[in-house]
Amino acid sequence: MFREGTKDGQRGNIYFLTLTAPSFGSPHHNRVERDGKAVPCHANPKVEKCIHGSSLVCGKIHDQKDDDLGSPLCTQCFDYENAVLWNACSAKLWHVTIIQIRRAIAKKLNLTEAKFRKFVKVEYVKVAEMQARCLVHFHVLLRVDLIADNPEIEKALSDTTLISNAILSGVKDSRFNPKLSDFKSGYKVEFAWGDQIKVRPVDSDELPKLARYLSKYVTKSIADSYGMPRRISNIATVLSSSAPAHVKKMIQTAWKLGDEPALKVFKLPKWAHEFGFGGQVVTKSHQFPMSFGELRQNRKDWAIRNRSASTLLPDKEFFKEVKSIVHRGWKFIGDAIIVASLGRKRAQMRRDAREARDYEAMERNGEFGSDESGDVQDE
Numbered sequence: 347m348f349r350e351g352t353k354d355g356q357r358g359n360i361y362f363l364t365l366t367a368p369s370f371g372s373p374h375h376n377r378v379e380r381d382g383k384a385v386p387c388h389a390n391p392k393v394e395k396c397i398h399g400s401s402l403v404c405g406k407i408h409d410q411k412d413d414d415l416g417s418p419l420c421t422q423c424f425d426y427e428n429a430v431l432w433n434a435c436s437a438k439l440w441h442v443t444i445i446q447i448r449r450a451i452a453k454k455l456n457l458t459e460a461k462f463r464k465f466v467k468v469e470y471v472k473v474a475e476m477q478a479r480c481l482v483h484f485h486v487l488l489r490v491d492l493i494a495d496n497p498e499i500e501k502a503l504s505d506t507t508l509i510s511n512a513i514l515s516g517v518k519d520s521r522f523n524p525k526l527s528d529f530k531s532g533y534k535v536e537f538a539w540g541d542q543i544k545v546r547p548v549d550s551d552e553l554p555k556l557a558r559y560l561s562k563y564v565t566k567s568i569a570d571s572y573g574m575p576r577r578i579s580n581i582a583t584v585l586s587s588s589a590p591a592h593v594k595k596m597i598q599t600a601w602k603l604g605d606e607p608a609l610k611v612f613k614l615p616k617w618a619h620e621f622g623f624g625g626q627v628v629t630k631s632h633q634f635p636m637s638f639g640e641l642r643q644n645r646k647d648w649a650i651r652n653r654s655a656s657t658l659l660p661d662k663e664f665f666k667e668v669k670s671i672v673h674r675g676w677k678f679i680g681d682a683i684i685v686a687s688l689g690r691k692r693a694q695m696r697r698d699a700r701e702a703r704d705y706e707a708m709e710r711n712g713e714f715g716s717d718e719s720g721d722v723q724d725e
C-alpha cells in the first residue's frame with residue numbers, strides 16, 4: 347500500500363522522515379554503530395553520578411528483551427510528567443509540523459503560500475511507534491509533488507538537498523503549546539521534536555524496501571512495541587504486574603495526571619496504557635493516494651497470513667477469538683495485529699472525524715499562526 351501511494355502520478359520526490367521525542371532523562375539504550383557493532387550503553391559518561399547520587403555508568407550491551415532498555419539511569423532525573431504530556435501532544439505537534447514543512451518549502455522556493463498551493467502539493471503518510479523509553483516516535487513518507495506546469499519550480503523541486511533542508515528546518519521550527527496555564531509550574535510550555543530528526547530523499551529503487559520497513563510498523567501497534575495491550579481499568583493491577591518499573595511509572599504518571607483539571611482534555615487515564623499517546627498508528631493527509639480501507643484489509647490479511655505459522659490455535663478458533671475481540675474489547679495480550687486492525691476499526695471513523703474537528707478548531711483559534719486556510723485537508 348505504501349508503494350502504491352508513492353507511485354501514483356508522481357512528479358516530484360519522496361522523503362523519509364524520522365521524528366523522535368526530546369530527551370526527558372538519559373535512558374539505557376542499545377545503539378548500534380554504522381558498521382553494525384553494538385555500543386555499550388553508557389560506558390564513559392562525562393559525569394559518573396547524578397545529583398541524586400545515582401550511577402550514570404552502564405557498560406552493558408542491552409538486548410531487545412532487557413527490561414533495563416529504555417528505562418532511565420536515574421528515575422528521579424527522568425521527567426515523567428512531561429514525557430507523558432509530550433506523548434499526549436505528539437499528534438498535535440505533527441499537525442503543526444506539516445504546516446511548518448509546507449511553509450519552509452514555500453520559503454525556499456520563494457513562493458507565496460497561494461502560489462505554493464497552486465504548484466506544489468505536500469502529502470504524507472505517518473506511522474507511530476513506541477520506543478523502549480515509552481515515548482512515541484514517527485516515521486513519515488512525504489511526497490512533494492509538482493501539480494501544475496512550471497519549469498522553474500520543477501527544477502527547484504528536483505534539488506533534493508534543497509528540499510531536504512527545507513523540510514528539516516520546518517521540523518525544527520515546529521512548536522506545539524498545549525496552553526495549560528492553570529496546570530502547576532514546571533510543565534513544558536512548548537513541545538518540540540528531539541535532536542534525532544532524520545530527513546532524506548528516497549529514490550525509487552529503495553521504495554520497495556522502505557515500504558516493507560514501514561509495513562512492519564503498521565502491522566505492529568503501539569501496544570505491541572512497548573505499551574500495554576489494553577486500556578487500564580485498575581491501576582493497582584498494573585502496579586503489581588511484572589511490567590518493567592519504567593513502564594509502570596509512565597502508566598502511573600498518566601493515570602495520576604488524569605486528575606489534573608487542566609489536563610482533562612488529554613484523557614490520560616484512557617490512554618495510560620499508551621503512556622498518554624492515544625493517537626493512531628497510521629495517519630495520512632487527505633490526498634495521500636492510499637485508502638485506509640485497503641490498508642486495514644491489508645493489515646488483516648497480513649495478520650491472518652502470518653499468524654498461521656506461529657499460532658497454536660487452529661484457524662477456526664482464531665476466527666472465533668477475533669469475533670470475541672470485536673464484541674468484547676481487546677482480548678489477546680500482545681496480539682497487536684488484532685488490536686490494531688480490529689479493535690480500533692470501529693473507533694477509527696469516529697476518531698478521524700473528531701481529529702478533523704479538533705484540528706479545525708485549533709486553526710480557528712489561530713494556534714497555527716496567520717492565514718492557513720489552505721491546510722484544512724490534513725487528516
Ligand SMILES: [Zn+2]
Binds near residue numbers: 387388404405406
Ligand atoms: Zn544500560
Ligand SMILES: [Zn+2]
Binds near residue numbers: 421423
Ligand atoms: Zn538523578
